[in-house]
Amino acid sequence: MEIEEVKNLLENKKFNILKNELKEMNSADIPSLLEELDKESVVKVFRILSKEQAGEAFSYMEPDMKEKLIHDLTDAELRNVMDELFMDDTVDLIEEMPSNVVKKILKVVNKDDRKTINELLQYPEDSAGSIMTTEFVDLKENMTVEEALERIRTIGLDSETIFTCYVLNKNRILLGIVSIKDILIAKPGSIIKDLMVTNIISVNTKEDQEEVTKVFDKYDFFALPVVDNENRLVGIITVDDAINVIQDEVAEDFEKMAAMSPTEDGYFETSVFKHAKNRIVWLLILMLSAAVTGAIITRYEQAFATVPLLVAFIPMIMGTGGNCGSQSSTLIIRGLATDEIELKDVFKALWKELRVSLMVGVVLAFVNGIRIMLQYQDLQLAIVIGLTLIATVILAKALGCLLPLLAKKLKLDPAIMASPLITTLVDIFSILVYFQIATGIMGI
């Protein structure tokens, strides 16, 4: 639906037509429609939505629109919205709202939900417990498929998924998993116990959310059960939430790898001051580290006073070293993130990088040698730069390979060992190698 049409219908008070048009929309598309309206109309349109659609649309909104709406809705209206939200969305909402808004929310939710919310809020950030929801279909192992279907019909509407059902004993220990497909296809009278799968793959509430995404990636699940230390089922994580986690983790890695503190907000939602703050720390560290390279250069003042042309090659050597290092570190960091590379592979990876470096280094030295011969007809210079390039490439790729693995070993995030830091470190070593080779060969 076009925004002009919505405005028109609102203006002419044709609420019934508007209601029917909205019903035809996917709830996920409603927030971007509301973004285009003025504050008053937002509440008006939101009130026109059916209870179910209002709840769904609400869950897709940006925090600032949620906050505005909560402010404008009556307690009864807000209660309707909260009724429709799944527990994981409720907890996310409470975590991102300021305390006065949280107070208004908690006032309208019922006592049982308040208890569940408080429990869920206890789980550490980025843990499986913090992203799970508590609405799932639980069955008993001695149920027949008919009884199971009856139970699914009863509680299905309030469950985040009915595709996978969980078989629990009376202590809520997870005994098995049964898919709705198997229930539907089973012969009448079949017992759940005979249909359920017992080789259960589950995660503990404390498991890191990144590990959770790896389980989804490996097993192609639609939902994953989350159990406590006593193997009691306390929640499930659905695949759509896993996708959100994957996207968040990727964004975080990109930011870390470009020397920024990760942020959860979008680019335009983050203030200028916050942007500057996120970027300045690493810039300062890297800038001051570059002073080391500067200090090395001053030690060779004599050399470039004699052969000033040496200075002209500094950017090329530093640049090539940095690029080679970040190629290797990016591959290793990604490999570690996807579990393709493990700590024990250190020598295998290093051996691979060494052979790649030699190949790449020789080609670069050769091409550059031709350029120098054409431009300066100076064989000695071509040899100096060629040897420096080969040494720099080997060094850069070795550092780019080893440092992320070292970070992993020290239980740090390998992503911090990305281009910016690698480049700065490679700079130091490559300048040292460069002037050593130059002064050695040229006898200056």
Place this chain on the structure above:
Amino acid sequence: MEIEEVKNLLENKKFNILKNELKEMNSADIPSLLEELDKESVVKVFRILSKEQAGEAFSYMEPDMKEKLIHDLTDAELRNVMDELFMDDTVDLIEEMPSNVVKKILKVVNKDDRKTINELLQYPEDSAGSIMTTEFVDLKENMTVEEALERIRTIGLDSETIFTCYVLNKNRILLGIVSIKDILIAKPGSIIKDLMVTNIISVNTKEDQEEVTKVFDKYDFFALPVVDNENRLVGIITVDDAINVIQDEVAEDFEKMAAMSPTEDGYFETSVFKHAKNRIVWLLILMLSAAVTGAIITRYEQAFATVPLLVAFIPMIMGTGGNCGSQSSTLIIRGLATDEIELKDVFKALWKELRVSLMVGVVLAFVNGIRIMLQYQDLQLAIVIGLTLIATVILAKALGCLLPLLAKKLKLDPAIMASPLITTLVDIFSILVYFQIATGIMGI
């Protein structure tokens, strides 16, 4: 199950125990178990698996193991495996196998499947058509829920998902979508037409797979219908395949952003020569571009002959410029990839980056000024470096912001405008600015 146990059971020919133990495993875990066995035992264990589990396990294997198995299986055994595979996995298999293996596969599949395979192979790489599968549940709009359930029971076992069912007319035009949840919860006798959702979100077979992942991300779907130009339903994409695409696209972006040609194979599967080839092109381009910076430096030979200390600050200025540029370009590239930033936002983004640059630049200049005063007690040098830093940061962030947007405008992948290229470009400008400011203020 431990690998030693498998080997023991094999050796003592306790195949029945082994079979039962394997049945308890998740099919996705079987390939890594087989990896540990010698070639002969692999086939032996694979033959012990049930038809269903063999098919599932096969779909999770790496290409080289698939190839070995196809080679060793009889035609009848291979036919059983192919029967179990969904069409998207079959097509993937055919695309990654050498032609003699493909011949063996095509020989065992039936005529209808061969026709479907040929059709699917026509879709361009990375299109929705190339990743979809053709096994889904289709219903008619005048069916009752009982008839629908009967149809789901009949064809459900061979469908990739029964969670979402598709309502088609006699020309196979997609009329609506109905979830198994709604069918189960509906009153007996309800007609599918009254249950189905008609605001269908679908993609065309030619749609790029990256756009497909955005639809999954936005709407939290489990499956997405794929239609042809006449709006006929030709296949579906399930969420587990969407996750694989997300992971592939992310890996590709990481590789492009570190100046490498993207590859679909894993780190260790890629040969040394292939690694070198993927990395050398950009290294050569960037190395030769760095010659421009070198040429600028030689123009200022007089300046650093007079004040040699100027050379020592080259790495710091170049490094800071590169880091600032890659921070901005990473954020813009990610924003473009997730649709948060659009082309029309160019001035909004540039204005944001300018303010961030000013803040960051002043802080860096100030901290560095203190260091220079402590180390060299040279106010003039502190001012030169400070002004250069501020100018470099502004320039770097402006380039980092504009170039990815320019690439997008030119229908190129913004990811090529990442750190390495930005750094090289910023190098050129920052060295120019540096020597201009230095010669101007110092009068050399």
